[in-house]
Amino acid sequence: MTEKKPILAAILGIVIAGMLLASIVFVLPSLFQKPDPLVFSLNNMDINDHEVAVEIFDSNNNSIFKESYLLVPGEYVKSPKITCIIGTYKYEITLDNNITKTQMADVRYATTLSSSDSLIIAIVDDPDDPLDIGVVVS
Numbered sequence: 001m002t003e004k005k006p007i008l009a010a011i012l013g014i015v016i017a018g019m020l021l022a023s024i025v026f027v028l029p030s031l032f033q034k035p036d037p038l039v040f041s042l043n044n045m046d047i048n049d050h051e052v053a054v055e056i057f058d059s060n061n062n063s064i065f066k067e068s069y070l071l072v073p074g075e076y077v078k079s080p081k082i083t084c085i086i087g088t089y090k091y092e093i094t095l096d097n098n099i100t101k102t103q104m105a106d107v108r109y110a111t112t113l114s115s116s117d118s119l120i121i122a123i124v125d126d127p128d129d130p131l132d133i134g135v136v137v138s
Helices: 006-030
Strands: 041-043 049-057 063-071 075-077 086-094 099-107 117-121 131-137
Touching: 041 049, 041 063, 041 086, 049 117, 086 117, 086 131, 099 131
Parallel strands: 041 117
Antiparallel strands: 041 075, 049 063, 049 086, 086 099, 117 131
């Protein structure tokens, strides 16, 4: 019976040490790191003016950003930095009040230069698919 106590104490010590290590690795950095902001860019590569509406929803489907842009041919616009929390966000992009596309993007902690998703939205001269959306890690 007395031989089992040191073994149980060692196992308990290993479990506690593991829990402390896990909290240092996973919890502590989140106290000091901030999430990347949501960002997107719009590029009118078509020969016509276009209106693009961008709405962003959080994981509870609450709208956190909504803006319309009127772009002339060749115009490029970068979004403001949209402060948010870690998670997945839904973008709804509408072209000329006619074509709507949905794209998901993830926000992570800014741990490196490339952490979270950024959307590149291009309006192209393609009558079948004039709204091209790319996701890059930025």
